Amino acid sequence: xxxxxxxxxxxxxxxxxxxxxxxxxxxxxxxxxxxxxxxxxxxxxxxxxxxxxxxxxxxxxxxxxxxxxxxxxxxxxxxxxxxxxxxxxxxxxxxxxxxxxxxxxxxxxxxxxxxxxxxxxxxxxxxxxxxxxxxxxxxxxxxxxxxxxxxxxxxxxxxxxxxxxxxxxxxxxxxxxxxxxxxxxxxxxxxxxxxxxxxxxxxxxxxxxxxxxxxxxxxxxxxxxxxxxxxxxxxxxxxxxxxxxxxxxxxxxxxxxxxxxxxxxxxxxxxxxxxxxxxxxxxxxxxxxxxxxxxxxxxxxxxxxxxxxxxxxxxxxxxxxxxxxxxxxxxxxxxxxxxxxxxxxxxxxxxxxxxxxxxxxxxxxxxxxxxxxxxxxxxxxxxxxxxxxxxxxxxxxxxxxxxxxxxxxxxxxxxxxxxxxxxxxxxxxxxxxxxxxxxxxxxxxxxxxxxxxxxxxxxxxxxxxxxxxxxxxxxxxxxxxxxxxxxxxxxxxxxxxxxxxxxxxxxxxxxxxxxxxxxxxxxxxxxxxxxxxxxxxxxxxxxxxxxxxxxxxxxxxxxxxxxxxxxxxxxxxx
Amino acid sequence: xxxxxxxxxxxxxxxxxxxxxxxxxxxxxxxxxxxxxxxxxxxxxxxxxxxxxxxxxxxxxxxxxxxxxxxxxxxxxxxxxxxxxxxxxxxxxxxxxxxxxxxxxxxxxxxxxxxxxxxxxxxxxxxxxxxxxxxxxxxxxxxxxxxxxxxxxxxxxxxxxxxxxxxxxxxxxxxxxxxxxxxxxxxxxxxxxx
Numbered sequence: 001x002x003x004x005x006x007x008x009x010x011x012x013x014x015x016x017x018x019x020x021x022x023x024x025x026x027x028x029x030x031x032x033x034x035x036x037x038x039x040x041x042x043x044x045x046x047x048x049x050x051x052x053x054x055x056x057x058x059x060x061x062x063x064x065x066x067x068x069x070x071x072x073x074x075x076x077x078x079x080x081x082x083x084x085x086x087x088x089x090x091x092x093x094x095x096x097x098x099x100x101x102x103x104x105x106x107x108x109x110x111x112x113x114x115x116x117x118x119x120x121x122x123x124x125x126x127x128x129x130x131x132x133x134x135x136x137x138x139x140x141x142x143x144x145x146x147x148x149x150x151x152x153x154x155x156x157x158x159x160x161x162x163x164x165x166x167x168x169x170x171x172x173x174x175x176x177x178x179x180x181x182x183x184x185x186x187x188x189x190x191x192x193x194x195x196x197x198x199x200x201x202x203x204x205x206x207x208x209x210x211x212x213x214x215x216x217x218x219x220x221x222x223x224x225x226x227x228x229x230x231x232x233x234x235x236x237x238x239x240x241x242x243x244x245x246x247x248x249x250x251x252x253x254x255x256x257x258x259x260x261x262x263x264x265x266x267x268x269x270x271x272x273x274x275x276x277x278x279x280x281x282x283x284x285x286x287x288x289x290x291x292x293x294x295x296x297x298x299x300x301x302x303x304x305x306x307x308x309x310x311x312x313x314x315x316x317x318x319x320x321x322x323x324x325x326x327x328x329x330x331x332x333x334x335x336x337x338x339x340x341x342x343x344x345x346x347x348x349x350x351x352x353x354x355x356x357x358x359x360x361x362x363x364x365x366x367x368x369x370x371x372x373x374x375x376x377x378x379x380x381x382x383x384x385x386x387x388x389x390x391x392x393x394x395x396x397x398x399x400x401x402x403x404x405x406x407x408x409x410x411x412x413x414x415x416x417x418x419x420x421x422x423x424x425x426x427x428x429x430x431x432x433x434x435x436x437x438x439x440x441x442x443x444x445x446x447x448x449x450x451x452x453x454x455x456x457x458x459x460x461x462x463x464x465x466x467x468x469x470x471x472x473x474x475x476x477x478x479x480x481x482x483x484x485x486x487x488x489x490x491x492x493x494x495x496x497x498x499x500x501x502x503x504x505x506x507x508x509x510x511x512x513x514x515x516x517x518x519x520x521x522x523x524x525x526x527x528x529x530x531x532x533x534x535x536x537x538x539x540x541x542x543x544x545x546x547x548x549x550x551x552x553x554x555x556x557x558x559x560x561x562x563x564x565x566x567x568x569x570x571x572x573x574x
Numbered sequence: 575x576x577x578x579x580x581x582x583x584x585x586x587x588x589x590x591x592x593x594x595x596x597x598x599x600x601x602x603x604x605x606x607x608x609x610x611x612x613x614x615x616x617x618x619x620x621x622x623x624x625x626x627x628x629x630x631x632x633x634x635x636x637x638x639x640x641x642x643x644x645x646x647x648x649x650x651x652x653x654x655x656x657x658x659x660x661x662x663x664x665x666x667x668x669x670x671x672x673x674x675x676x677x678x679x680x681x682x683x684x685x686x687x688x689x690x691x692x693x694x695x696x697x698x699x700x701x702x703x704x705x706x707x708x709x710x711x712x713x714x715x716x717x718x719x720x721x722x723x724x725x726x727x728x729x730x731x732x733x734x735x736x737x738x739x740x741x742x743x744x745x746x747x748x749x750x751x752x753x754x755x756x757x758x759x760x761x762x763x764x765x766x767x768x
Binding site: 141451454456460466 | 638641644645647666714741747764
């Protein structure tokens with residue numbers, strides 16, 4: 001949300017930023033769940049084998065981030081560096097919701113499933129854009145959410161689609177008819193819980209985290225039975241005991257975080273009951289290591305964002321990479337990037353599972369995460385330990401100055417670095433490619449008691465500094481060296497997904513509507529098309545009848561207040 | 575200074591999808607509101623300046639305040655006994671009812687000089703970024719246009735001294751910058767609005 005007269009902008013994701021008293025666009029609630037239109041003219045069903053092997057084929061796009069490892073890499077090369085300049089729109093699909101769009105369409109056998117803000121789902125022909133059905137979720141009377149009424153897509157398994165909703169439900173739809181099969185309440189929306197992430201389905205378990213780190217939730221990842229929505233297990237991102245951690249002095253990069261640990265310990269001895277409102281949202285899909293039956297995800301900021309006196313200790317497992325058991329939901333290991341975060345420079349972008357070089361140069365199973373700090377972190381999958389972190393992809397300044405009442409300047413601003421934007425990994429170059437933003441901010445602290453769950457609880461404010469230039473940067477980082485190999489700067493901060501392909505391309509969008517293809521080896525821009533509204537969703541690629549397509553939602557973005565629209569553009573070669 | 579002013583805007587986007595109150599909710603609320611009349615007046619137009627006018631208030635604000643009273647985040651000895659036994663449904667209905675009522679004049683005789691000073695102060699501290707133009711309120715931010723002078727003064731002082739703390743820190747932050755004279759002027763200004 002921008003208020004031009006005071007130059008305040010946007011919400012911080014996993015995070016919210018200053019601003020935004022202005023009433024958001026709201027949709028009338030209380031309508032019946034409705035499915036309009038006909039049926040998909042074929043049977044749609046996706047097996048576990050297909051889901052497990054999704055990264056090795058180019059026909060379908062079956063997961064938000066391409067496969068369980070979340071590479072956001074498309075293995076087809078029909079569209080490539082040599083011919084991308086001929087890429088043209090094949091069709092444009094317009095939804096009825098003109099609002100922030102973050103969806104990653106799922107494509108199965110030529111059928112595309114896409115979502116919009118306020119939890120609409122459409123089934124369309126992925127070749128022509130013809131609409132088959134349109135589902136509108138019946139929203140409950142209370143929703144409480146940060147950063148826009150977004151939805152980042154459905155998951156598919158068998159003949160069912162799964163979606164999390166703003167009123168914190170999980171719904172299952174019949175993929176052929178769009179009819180509601182079941183719905184289940186994940187958590188209480190009056191306590192600040194909401195869902196915008198796409199679920200991940202594996203072995204008939206629907207995995208989903210939660211938003212709410214700006215409202216004093218107790219975060220979690222839950223698993224539900226795909227057949228009936230029954231809860232199978234819950235992993236709380238805030239443990240009842242032990243959330244004080246090890247009283248870490250330095251962050252993951254070895255910088256002192258200026259904590260007054262003696263004062264924190266004294267406060268902790270008096271009261272440690274705040275774990276119930278300590279935050280720790282999980283905003284993006286987990287990665288799944290099926291061989292080791294392990295689920296990997298990152299956990300967002302503690303609540304309240306800026307006011308740390310309320311919550312002494314390391315605030316585990318906020319701002320951490322966490323691994324849990326797929327079948328039982330039990331803890332395996334974690335690595336905390338920032339203990340006792342008071343800047344909301346948390347962990348949001350989904351982790352990617354790849355093999356990496358360890359410190360001795362040996363290839364081992366690894367996991368990487370792009371941080372709001374602007375570093376790519378490379379970990380050992382055996383125990384979560386940090387192998388290396390990349391050079392900073394964007395300017396850092398004055399880290400870790402503590403927030404003050406008057407405001408302390410520090411870079412990066414609270415949106416990052418890398419926000420929720422999922423990275424891509426290009427196996428050919430061994431580069432992780434990340435969308436970064438640069439927004440100079442001051443950090444302000446204000447004492448604030450827990451306000452009950454339905455009111456934004458930042459304990460201060462993040463403020464964009466008037467007159468200071470903001471911009472974006474696509475950065476390619478070699479995961480084995482941590483060096484930035486190339487960068488491509490943009491006029492506006494970047495938020496949304498990217499897509500690397502075997503055609504040597506990297507697709508991403510900008511808030512000004514520009515959807516681009518870069519040469520993934522050099523970062524050179526090869527192609528661009530303006531969608532007319534913010535290109536801030538997550539691009540995907542697929543093949544129907546021998547022809548490769550690239551799809552991108554262009555509906556703008558609430559958080560950075562990029563121009564809203566309602567279209568999904570689908571491109572192919574002439 | 576500028577940063578101070580900006581601090582107040584750390585308010586919510588929390589779009590409580592402002593529950594579309596149905597006619598049934600309003601009618602159910604009318605019955606349940608009978609207990610409220612003694613203090614808050616017929617249809618929520620309180621005749622006593624110590625008790626807030628509820629008519630035309632945003633339903634989300636009303637609901638959240640009732641909930642805060644019930645759960646102890648806001649206390650007022652005269653109010654507390656009334657909320658103890660309210661169900662969630664009751665609170666929704668009451669909120670829907672009072673939000674749907676038309677506010678009438680509070681009959682406050684404002685001092686024009688104080689009104690002018692209050693407006694200047696309001697512009698300076700950016701009240702309308704949250705309370706919106708005309709102080710009509712939105713979502714969980716209350717309407718304060720035409721509210722009783724006495725009630726407004728008491729609330730601002732309570733925020734300033736930390737007696738009232740269910741604002742997530744936003745009013746606490748801004749009220750710390752206000753003198754008693756500022757509060758007096760601001761209350762003249764908003765009480766005088768339609």
